[in-house]
Amino acid sequence: MAKTPGRATITDVARHAEVSLSTVSRVMNGNATVDPALAERVRRTAAELGYAASPLARSLVLGRTQTVAVVVPDLANPTFQDILRGLSRAAAADGYHVLIADTAEQVAEERVLAVDTRRRTDGLVLCAPRMDAAELASLLPDLAPVVVVNRAPQDAAPVAAADYRTALTELVEHLYALGHRRLVFLAGVVGSASNASRLEALAVARAAHPDLTIDELACGVDFDSGASVADAVLDSGASGVLAFNDLVAMGLLSAVGDRGIRVPEQLSVAGFDDIPFARYTTPPLTTAAVPAAELGADAWAALHAQLSGGTPVAATTRTPALVIRTSTGPAPH
Amino acid sequence: MAKTPGRATITDVARHAEVSLSTVSRVMNGNATVDPALAERVRRTAAELGYAASPLARSLVLGRTQTVAVVVPDLANPTFQDILRGLSRAAAADGYHVLIADTAEQVAEERVLAVDTRRRTDGLVLCAPRMDAAELASLLPDLAPVVVVNRAPQDAAPVAAADYRTALTELVEHLYALGHRRLVFLAGVVGSASNASRLEALAVARAAHPDLTIDELACGVDFDSGASVADAVLDSGASGVLAFNDLVAMGLLSAVGDRGIRVPEQLSVAGFDDIPFARYTTPPLTTAAVPAAELGADAWAALHAQLSGGTPVAATTRTPALVIRTSTGPAPH
DNA sequence: CTGTTAGCGCGTTCAA
DNA sequence: TTGAACGCGCTAACAG
Numbered sequence: 001m002a003k004t005p006g007r008a009t010i011t012d013v014a015r016h017a018e019v020s021l022s023t024v025s026r027v028m029n030g031n032a033t034v035d036p037a038l039a040e041r042v043r044r045t046a047a048e049l050g051y052a053a054s055p056l057a058r059s060l061v062l063g064r065t066q067t068v069a070v071v072v073p074d075l076a077n078p079t080f081q082d083i084l085r086g087l088s089r090a091a092a093a094d095g096y097h098v099l100i101a102d103t104a105e106q107v108a109e110e111r112v113l114a115v116d117t118r119r120r121t122d123g124l125v126l127c128a129p130r131m132d133a134a135e136l137a138s139l140l141p142d143l144a145p146v147v148v149v150n151r152a153p154q155d156a157a158p159v160a161a162a163d164y165r166t167a168l169t170e171l172v173e174h175l176y177a178l179g180h181r182r183l184v185f186l187a188g189v190v191g192s193a194s195n196a197s198r199l200e201a202l203a204v205a206r207a208a209h210p211d212l213t214i215d216e217l218a219c220g221v222d223f224d225s226g227a228s229v230a231d232a233v234l235d236s237g238a239s240g241v242l243a244f245n246d247l248v249a250m251g252l253l254s255a256v257g258d259r260g261i262r263v264p265e266q267l268s269v270a271g272f273d274d275i276p277f278a279r280y281t282t283p284p285l286t287t288a289a290v291p292a293a294e295l296g297a298d299a300w301a302a303l304h305a306q307l308s309g310g311t312p313v314a315a316t317t318r319t320p321a322l323v324i325r326t327s328t329g330p331a332p333h
Numbered sequence: 334m335a336k337t338p339g340r341a342t343i344t345d346v347a348r349h350a351e352v353s354l355s356t357v358s359r360v361m362n363g364n365a366t367v368d369p370a371l372a373e374r375v376r377r378t379a380a381e382l383g384y385a386a387s388p389l390a391r392s393l394v395l396g397r398t399q400t401v402a403v404v405v406p407d408l409a410n411p412t413f414q415d416i417l418r419g420l421s422r423a424a425a426a427d428g429y430h431v432l433i434a435d436t437a438e439q440v441a442e443e444r445v446l447a448v449d450t451r452r453r454t455d456g457l458v459l460c461a462p463r464m465d466a467a468e469l470a471s472l473l474p475d476l477a478p479v480v481v482v483n484r485a486p487q488d489a490a491p492v493a494a495a496d497y498r499t500a501l502t503e504l505v506e507h508l509y510a511l512g513h514r515r516l517v518f519l520a521g522v523v524g525s526a527s528n529a530s531r532l533e534a535l536a537v538a539r540a541a542h543p544d545l546t547i548d549e550l551a552c553g554v555d556f557d558s559g560a561s562v563a564d565a566v567l568d569s570g571a572s573g574v575l576a577f578n579d580l581v582a583m584g585l586l587s588a589v590g591d592r593g594i595r596v597p598e599q600l601s602v603a604g605f606d607d608i609p610f611a612r613y614t615t616p617p618l619t620t621a622a623v624p625a626a627e628l629g630a631d632a633w634a635a636l637h638a639q640l641s642g643g644t645p646v647a648a649t650t651r652t653p654a655l656v657i658r659t660s661t662g663p664a665p666h
Numbered sequence: 667c668t669g670t671t672a673g674c675g676c677g678t679t680c681a682a
Numbered sequence: 683t684t685g686a687a688c689g690c691g692c693t694a695a696c697a698g
Contacts, residue, residue, distance in 0.1 A: 009675060020685045025677055035683065055453045056398070057675035060389045061690050067432070067453070075418040085408040088435050097450065099400070100433050102421050117430065120388045120400070223613060250613055277610045280556065280583055342691060353669045358693060368667065390691035394674050 226251025
């Protein structure tokens with residue numbers, strides 16, 4: 001008994017059940033009114049033959065694949081992993097599949113990957129695209145339906161984003177309330193969208209508090225970057241540090257610890273993102289919790305709205321929540 | 334000027350270039366010998382019309398989608414994220430796309446998700462499937478070509494796995510060499526394949542060293558589990574701990590630290606996996622580096638071999654490398 | 667070397 | 683209610 005009969009097609013079922021192809025199709029789609037007896041017979045033979053309609057053939061004739069594509073700049077980045085997870089689960093709940101494309105930070109690949117994956121699916125989610133604004137603007141129309149995550153393509157497509165600006169503002173206010181008057185911001189990738197919104201927050205804070213000084217220090221986005229600027233931070237005379245993200249904060253924490261500096265007694269350090277390990281650092285890290293998985297779910301909701309012709313969602317924003325732990329404390333006297 | 338002409342089909346190109354469908358098809362596939370002049374004309378009009386063959390239609394007629402599916406138990410798990418990343422990049426390098434399915438640890442969903450995603454793709458990678466051996470064995474034949482990661486379905490399909498057994502053995506030997514004679518193993522999910530291979534290593538070690546005692550303590554797989562067994566570990570009188578994974582080790586590290594225990598002076602702690610943060614714990618964690626991304630690449634290689642009819646790969650094994658940091662040290666006198 | 671024809675497997679008109 | 687015919691867009695025989 002071969003377990004692989006090539007795979008039953010709708011024709012096989014029709015023949016076995018002694019009905020026409022159309023009838024089988026109708027039954028399998030719960031369509032129209034088919035004689036109950038016939039329907040039952042068809043269902044039985046379909047079950048016996050282990051028949052299930054070919055997704056490919058259906059896609060071709062229906063014009064939809066029940067699949068969407070997600071393009072991320074780097075699958076190694078925890079934030080994108082979480083966005084993917086949130087998106088994947090939300091899409092699955094609506095019966096959609098997810099095709100994943102990792103550009104591995106190859107900006108040049110972004111366009112072709114987006115176009116290519118979009119063609120095999122019903123819609124696309126572009127995560128924090130690295131390409132420049134002009135290219136993005138020219139590309140988006142060809143990608144519709146599409147949703148952009150964490151980057152604003154000015155109305156060319158719905159956006160699901162985290163409000164980095166407000167979150168950093170809250171972090172600054174937190175430190176200001178603790179008496180800190182001289183802070184240093186460890187910048188990430190200069191020119192990136194998320195870094196820009198953080199700089200905006202800094203400007204707002206300086207305007208609101210004339211007695212507050214915030215220096216900016218070029219840094220990076222990972223642990224080693226944070227560790228490498230430790231001396232510069234210490235030399236700056238700042239009592240509080242706003243790290244670009246948690247990784248940078250952890251690197252700094254580690255490096256200043258090696259130099260005998262006590263946190264938060266002598267120096268307050270705040271991170272950004274609230275990655276899973278932020279609560280386990282020494283001391284536990286004060287940070288802003290970016291709800292990446294929710295961002296992914298938002299992106300799906302915006303895409304699904306377009307796919308099902310519902311009321312389109314223009315933009316959803318999530319404000320990261322301030323998570324105060326013990327890496328920040330009163331400014332040293 | 335509408336930017337969306339519905340989308341050019343091969344028929345449009347044929348008409349504009351005044352040739353037949355077949356000719357266009359041949360040109361687009363670099364196929365056979367076509368008159369250079371004609372070919373050039375076809376290519377030009379194709380470019381003008383922005384034509385690209387429909388992946389769907391090609392898939393239907395060619396019988397292949399250039400896509401493979403990956404089913405993972407939990408996209409939130411760093412190990413599966415890395416496997417996915419390694420797999421995705423390797424597959425992309427060979428011109429394949431990746432469809433992702435996250436069962437979110439719903440064992441009951443595993444089967445249907447596997448079958449469903451398999452039907453829309455050319456092959457499947459099953460990551461550490463949770464279903465029982467019998468179900469797995471009965472399912473695999475219907476999934477071919479398929480590759481299983483980190484679980485051995487006894488020859489029913491190629492396997493890409495990490496050698497947990499050898500890695501844990503090395504960890505034990507490391508502690509033994511440091512003078513430890515009484516250890517405790519913090520078990521993960523009892524009955525799981527990866528836990529079983531660790532227990533094998535323990536048995537081997539006990540046989541090799543009659544003067545060595547290794548207790549087993551039921552634990553879990555996350556940070557909190559590690560923290561919750563701190564007292565039990567301390568009461569056991571063991572001088573060294575083999576945690577199920579790094580998360581557990583970190584939880585334990587944190588909890589024993591709170592109790593004033595110094596690591597490694599009073600207690601040595603070893604993790605497993607070498608997650609990115611293992612090197613940043615206090616003290617940095619000794620662990621076994623599981624090359625998850627490479628596992629993903631191995632899985633792709635095994636799948637690709639089947640897809641391209643090459644010599645099939647039965648099994649590939651990666652032995653996690655011992656990473657000695659400072660959470661382990663000489664046994665206390 | 668080129669065009670014509672026949673499907674890939676299915677959904678959906680159109681008559682009956 | 684049911685069946686026959688057409689077409690989704692493309693590739694691969696088969697003639698010419």
